[in-house]
Amino acid sequence: MTCTPCQTTHGDERDERILDLLCRLVSINTEHAEAAEGAPFGEGCARALALVLDECAARGFSVERVNDMIGWAQVGTAGPLVGFPVHLDVVLAGDGWSRDPFTATIVDGVLYGRGVMDNKISAAILIELLDELKAREAELPCRFRIIFGTDEESGMGDMRSYLAAGGEQPEMGFVPDAAFPIINGEKAQAHIVLTHAVGLPEGVEISGGTMSNVVPFDASARVSLEFVDADAEARAGMLPVEASASDGVLAISASGRSAHASTPQKGENAIAKLVNAVVSLLPEEAAAGCEALCDVARCLCAGTDGTALGIDCDDDVFGGTTVNLGTLSADVDGVTVDLDIRYGRGIDEGQIVDSISSALGDAWTCEVVGGKPVHLVDEGDACVRALLGAYERVTGLPGSCSVMGGGTYASLLPALVAFGPKFPDTHCGAHGVDEHVSLENIVRATDVYREALQAIIALAAKEEE
CATH class of the missing domain: 3.30.70.360 (Alpha-Beta Plaits)
Structure with a gap:
């Protein structure tokens, strides 16, 4: 069946909003395509970037489109910058799918579609969680910024352009584009x-x-x-x-x-x-x-x-x-x-x-x-410890750090580590056919990220003292 908000069985308005936005993003084919005016990586990537920035603006976030490759949305007006880089582009779907890769579809509690895990899930979750913080924006001890890229899968020219344009480097945060608990190192x-x-x-x-x-x-x-x-x-x-x-x-x-x-x-x-x-x-x-x-x-x-x-x-x-x-x-x-x-x-x-x-x-x-280059953040880093604590409190599982061969935006942002959204011992088919994520995984990842944001707020407040 085709994914619509009413088809989630959790009955939670938060989860339904996340699922609705995720399905809308999946419906946009963001494979790299021929460049056009205002769309250096194809019309699909440009449409997806416009969608998330419009969504964030409608929710009252501060929004900036840096260029046609990348933009950001922010909640909070003072304190250190906490960054969450996500990407909207996807690898080519290819042949062999059992269903349309660009029609988000739920089967037996599992959502299928290109990008559901890599990496549109994280954009949808973090927009919702920052929306929850908007009401207390004035008292936040830090600024939370989601950075939306459209070229992560093909060289990260988007993030390089953000930095070249003077984009602020996050002092804390995480890249939600890998696996839990924490990936603190990436190969060159x-x-x-x-x-x-x-x-x-x-x-x-x-x-x-x-x-x-x-x-x-x-x-x-x-x-x-x-x-x-x-x-x-x-x-x-x-x-x-x-x-x-x-x-x-x-x-x-x-x-x-x-x-x-x-x-x-x-x-x-x-x-x-x-x-x-x-x-x-x-x-x-x-x-x-x-x-x-x-x-x-x-x-x-x-x-x-x-x-x-x-x-x-x-x-x-x-x-x-x-x-x-x-x-x-x-x-x-x-x-x-x-x-x-x-x-x-x-x-x-x-x-x-x-x-x-x-x-x-x-x-x-x-x-x-x-x-x-090789990217490695010390396991004793205060933000790393805060994220591990949040993961352990929500899941009841031991938190630990590991390294991987995969590359994320963290490799260009020295303070950041990769943190979720995939849970250990789960399969998602990222970069393969029938990419998928369970609805349970979406809810659970949202809970971990919500707790992580609270842990970062506590850490920023402590450092402010």
Whole structure:
């Protein structure tokens, strides 16, 4: 059934308002799209940003649209700035959903839709909670600001623009875009584009993937029958791909399983499956003309820990390196590969570029087009302790800190940690098909965040004394 406020079974007006706003946000497709005037990341992102700012203005918040990428809403007029950065953009929905990803739908107490967990849930919850504080705004010892971004999934150019424009850095707060209890550290990240100008022989084409930070779930290739043996179609039937020959072309496709690029080992990379299959089907003389594809198979399709590239490095806090082969486009005009690499403190960006260049050879160009440094906040930080206390009081569960490979706005805001909204031992399908969140999770996260805001108020008041 389609989601409407009356369909929540909790009967709480607060929860119904949160659900209503969340459903309205999900109904806006905020995948990155072609830029337009006033919409650098597409009309959907611009509409969602306008929706939340209008909603906050209608509730009496102070509102500022910094630019067409980002804006904020604030309650409180004095004291330190407490920040809650959220993002309205989403990764591509892709195929394979059991329902329309942009129609919020409740089935058996679970809400489905792209962005319900990553990260529109947090925008809806925090708007409601700041609304509760509005009546006592004059007595608040701090300023609460929700920062609404629209480019978190594709490089965080929105937050960089906020900071470049002189946007105030929060002194306290959290990024509600990960998991409970607290993520106080994030690996460094490098978005790398590899290009091979020679390309593939005419008659060989292969492509797959949508974004560097998503494990690709499908990939396809077209190989002229002149490049393969007569039994290639039959041999392909023994590989983890689908293949059919027609009109002089062998069409090959591979299916995988999406996952976040921070944990590529949890997914199944369709590009890697396809490239390995195509290379195995090429006779030796044909493979000699597909050096770039063979390089990809040798260095990028043999695992996710960077060993084949010489960048595997274990950190006692952050763990090992991960490499996600996110997109591939290869034909007669050239070969282009997008990589998402997450790493700890035992290696740096320059060493990564040098190692990749050495592994692939001189025919390849390796360019870093985005990234961020390692982020780590001390576990003894006063705000961290306050947030953990709030989590423990509401859930009855022990609070603790951990680190992750995923990247959030916290990496650009040194005082902040990631805090929820996903609870331990729950699955939400973020960055995959059928992304979902239970109504119980929404209510429970709201309760934790409400308690966290009260804990921050107490902390700010104490520091004011």
